[in-house]
Amino acid sequence: MTKITVDDVRKAAALAKIAVTDAEAEKLATELHSILGYVRQLDAVDTTGLEPTYQVTGLTNVTRADELIDYGTNREDLLKNAPRERDGQIEVPKVL
Amino acid sequence: MITIADIQKRIKSGETVRGIVEDALSKVEASADYNVLISVVREPALKRADQLDAKLKKGEDIGVLGGVPYVAKDIFLAHDTIATAGSNILKNFDSPYQATCVNRLEAAGAILIGKANNDAFGNGSSTENSDFGVTKNPYDKSRVAGGSSGGSTAAVALDIVPFSIGGDTGGSCRQPASYCGVLGLKPTYGRVSRYGVIAYTSSLDTVGTIANAADDAALVFGVIAGQDDRDSTTLQDKPASFMPADNPTKPLKIGIVKEHMRSDAVQPEVLAAVNLQAKKLKHAGHTVQEVSLPTLDVSLATYYIVAPAELSSNLMRYDGVKFGYSAKDAKTLEELYGLSRDQGFNAENKRRILIGTYVLSSGYIDAYYRKAQTVRTKLINEYAEVFKNYDVLIGPVAPTTAFKIGENSDPLQMYLQDLMTVGPSLAGLPAISVPSGFDNNKLPIGVQLVGAQRSDALLLSLAKQLEDSK
Numbered sequence: 001m002t003k004i005t006v007d008d009v010r011k012a013a014a015l016a017k018i019a020v021t022d023a024e025a026e027k028l029a030t031e032l033h034s035i036l037g038y039v040r041q042l043d044a045v046d047t048t049g050l051e052p053t054y055q056v057t058g059l060t061n062v063t064r065a066d067e068l069i070d071y072g073t074n075r076e077d078l079l080k081n082a083p084r085e086r087d088g089q090i091e092v093p094k095v096l
Numbered sequence: 097m098i099t100i101a102d103i104q105k106r107i108k109s110g111e112t113v114r115g116i117v118e119d120a121l122s123k124v125e126a127s128a129d130y131n132v133l134i135s136v137v138r139e140p141a142l143k144r145a146d147q148l149d150a151k152l153k154k155g156e157d158i159g160v161l162g163g164v165p166y167v168a169k170d171i172f173l174a175h176d177t178i179a180t181a182g183s184n185i186l187k188n189f190d191s192p193y194q195a196t197c198v199n200r201l202e203a204a205g206a207i208l209i210g211k212a213n214n215d216a217f218g219n220g221s222s223t224e225n226s227d228f229g230v231t232k233n234p235y236d237k238s239r240v241a242g243g244s245s246g247g248s249t250a251a252v253a254l255d256i257v258p259f260s261i262g263g264d265t266g267g268s269c270r271q272p273a274s275y276c277g278v279l280g281l282k283p284t285y286g287r288v289s290r291y292g293v294i295a296y297t298s299s300l301d302t303v304g305t306i307a308n309a310a311d312d313a314a315l316v317f318g319v320i321a322g323q324d325d326r327d328s329t330t331l332q333d334k335p336a337s338f339m340p341a342d343n344p345t346k347p348l349k350i351g352i353v354k355e356h357m358r359s360d361a362v363q364p365e366v367l368a369a370v371n372l373q374a375k376k377l378k379h380a381g382h383t384v385q386e387v388s389l390p391t392l393d394v395s396l397a398t399y400y401i402v403a404p405a406e407l408s409s410n411l412m413r414y415d416g417v418k419f420g421y422s423a424k425d426a427k428t429l430e431e432l433y434g435l436s437r438d439q440g441f442n443a444e445n446k447r448r449i450l451i452g453t454y455v456l457s458s459g460y461i462d463a464y465y466r467k468a469q470t471v472r473t474k475l476i477n478e479y480a481e482v483f484k485n486y487d488v489l490i491g492p493v494a495p496t497t498a499f500k501i502g503e504n505s506d507p508l509q510m511y512l513q514d515l516m517t518v519g520p521s522l523a524g525l526p527a528i529s530v531p532s533g534f535d536n537n538k539l540p541i542g543v544q545l546v547g548a549q550r551s552d553a554l555l556l557s558l559a560k561q562l563e564d565s566k
Contacts, residue, residue, distance in 0.1 A: 019434030
């Protein structure tokens with residue numbers, strides 16, 4: 001397996017939206033290299049003719065009637081955990 | 097060792113529910129050293145106790161778990177409680193609604209007295225990855241309680257409560273149950289609703305039951321199991337009863353899992369414990385033979401692709417905007433995301449998020465993620481083949497008994513703890529950790545029973561049989 005570099009870590013961190021520090025990135029490169037090296041043992045497993053499994057009990061497209069259900073959760077309950085709130089809305093830094 | 101029946105007897109003989117709850121709360125204080133709980137639910141618990149006492153006074157029924165105190169892993173949302181998932185990023189997260197399991201336990205009369213410690217977001221096998229400190233093993237304070245549901249199992253082992261609920265994604269109830277000498281049930285995938293349970297790996301996450309006795313686990317499991325409109329992955333059917341007495345075990349064919357009995361990988365006393373339980377089962381009239389599932393050898397590698405991949409998606413919601421920790425010094429939205437997540441998640445969370453992101457990223461998704469999900473199919477097929485000829489599989493829960501705090505500092509070394517528990521998880525099978533004696537250091541050993549999907553009741557019956565043949 002090719003070496004996992006600090007650049008690889010930075011790329012993944014950017015996708016994952018985690019602002020890792022330089023020291024973290026160095027350490028993570030070594031750790032990820034060791035873990036990803038371990039999981040690559042799957043390369044040797046013959047899976048010819050098999051499909052991937054994403055759901056194990058065979059349920060597909062479980063739907064319910066398209067109607068409004070009151071779960072008893074109100075706006076105030078949901079907003080009480082918002083870090084910044086104004087006028088009943090969640091506030092974020094300006095994006096435009 | 098306390099059981100649900102003990103509590104019920106005390107109530108019948110005139111003790112108040114408030115007295116029972118106060119007693120449990122005083123035990124929480126007495127075992128503060130072990131760091132079992134992240135938060136104590138004192139006032140709501142006492143209020144609920146008074147309500148039940150009032151009902152009792154009027155001669156009303158208080159439910160099958162009436163007045164029985166319990167704790168829930170801190171991934172469960174419950175009214176009037178903070179749900180941290182063991183992470184600083186949710187340190188102040190005030191549950192806006194309540195998990196279905198908690199609702200069902202409440203309706204049956206059980207009383208939530210605390211939220212139990214766990215590795216942050218279930219990312220760990222020892223609670224050393226909890227942002228609220230490690231839970232110490234009830235049998236040896238220098239050792240871990242196991243994880244990730246270490247607080248839930250320690251609470252039962254320390255006799256604070258007769259039962260608890262936890263989460264089991266790759267072994268998180270079974271392994272700590274084994275380390276703490278209690279019974280831990282991981283149900284069939286979809287048997288218990290996950291509504292209101294903080295997600296780790298959606299295709300693997302289950303709600304586990306922890307107790308001192310098989311009858312108690314069955315009673316609690318019967319209360320929380322069943323279809324839920326708020327969790328579309330729940331199974332539609334529900335068996336009549338999980339109680340061992342209602343499901344007597346006829347002679348069964350039991351397979352000892354060869355791949356998990358290697359003397360170079362497993363502590364000798366653990367192997368001896370499995371062999372002793374197998375012997376007891378033979379004496380009880382069951383057939384025991386060695387079986388082989390070769391793909392189990394790569395189940396851990398499969399798990400450590402699938403779990404981080406799904407984790408990285410599930411944890412994307414912690415963005416510093418809607419709820420949870422939010423970085424104070426961010427100037428732009430991008431910075432708010434990046435800094436909140438870097439400062440809020442711990443090292444193991446970040447490690448797994450980055451592994452997950454990497455194996456899902458363009459150019460690698462086929463080699464890692466799809467390959468792992470295909471190996472998963474191969475493992476599922478192997479289990480299906482084995483269950484044509486066998487009813488139950490038996491083997492160790494973990495390669496060793498509880499290890500020392502700080503002993504497994506290398507992440508990969510820690511992952512090896514999950515070697516025997518991730519197989520059933522990947523296939524959605526029920527599995528149970530049964531207390532099975534002690535090693536030379538007087539540390540508890542757990543033996544794992546695994547069944548086909550929907551055979552939860554059978555496993556509980558067999559666990560009960562082993563309990564009785566002590």
